[in-house]
Amino acid sequence: xxxxxxxxxxxxxxxxxxxxxxxxxxxxxxxxxxxxxxxxxxxxxxxxxxxxxxxxxxxxxxxxxxxxxxxxxxxxxxxxxxxxxxxxxxxxxxxxxxxxxxxxxxxxxxx
Amino acid sequence: xxxxxxxxxxxxxxxxxxxxxxxxxxxxxxxxxxxxxxxxxxxxxxxxxxxxxxxxxxxxxxxxxxxxxxxxxxxxxxxxxxxxxxxxxxxxxxxxxxxxxxxxxxxxxxxxxxx
Numbered sequence: 001x002x003x004x005x006x007x008x009x010x011x012x013x014x015x016x017x018x019x020x021x022x023x024x025x026x027x028x029x030x031x032x033x034x035x036x037x038x039x040x041x042x043x044x045x046x047x048x049x050x051x052x053x054x055x056x057x058x059x060x061x062x063x064x065x066x067x068x069x070x071x072x073x074x075x076x077x078x079x080x081x082x083x084x085x086x087x088x089x090x091x092x093x094x095x096x097x098x099x100x101x102x103x104x105x106x107x108x109x110x111x
Numbered sequence: 112x113x114x115x116x117x118x119x120x121x122x123x124x125x126x127x128x129x130x131x132x133x134x135x136x137x138x139x140x141x142x143x144x145x146x147x148x149x150x151x152x153x154x155x156x157x158x159x160x161x162x163x164x165x166x167x168x169x170x171x172x173x174x175x176x177x178x179x180x181x182x183x184x185x186x187x188x189x190x191x192x193x194x195x196x197x198x199x200x201x202x203x204x205x206x207x208x209x210x211x212x213x214x215x216x217x218x219x220x221x222x223x224x225x226x
Contacts, residue, residue: 044202102153
């Protein structure tokens with residue numbers, strides 16, 4: 001069975017304190033790993049897609065990396081507005097097939 | 112352009128009642144997905160449409176749940192004889208099918224509460 005595990009469940013950072021969120025996966029075949037941001041009461045907002053080990057993508061203070069077993073979302077010098085739940089998801093078959101999500105990491109950045 | 116919209120944003124119903132949740136995808140997106148998200152959990156897949164047909168409905172929990180997309184655009188998720196365990200946020204997402212792999216864009220969700 002395909003599984004996505006995110007850690008930690010919750011993370012509290014001081015403003016400017018860099019850290020990383022982890023997403024480990026056990027799947028039959030990876031056809032894309034996705035990171036989303038979700039604010040309270042809202043739907044997930046797309047951040048990145050990674051397809052192959054070694055791939056990296058960046059957006060403002062966020063950088064996503066991928067290995068054969070896990071992905072990291074690095075947050076550099078976070079600000080309070082980065083506070084949200086970050087969701088990791090995988091696609092395991094070709095085409096526009098559904099995603100399998102982890103439970104998310106709830107990030108709080110304190111000023 | 113407009114994103115994915117969902118109505119209503121909140122729905123409170125009584126146990127045993129029938130409810131319909133609506134999703135209006137991004138224009139031009141042929142793939143449409145329904146997910147359900149419980150508190151503290153990630154979204155869980157329910158059903159996926161490619162055009163008008165359900166390509167995969169393996170996530171529907173039982174036969175009380177049904178979804179349609181008659182014209183390949185708007186979709187309606189229908190829940191019969193609601194139960195308290197159906198309470199959750201129901202999320203809709205859509206994606207473009209012009210390439211092999213496409214990100215899914217989510218709507219704001221419908222929060223369903225069954226009393």
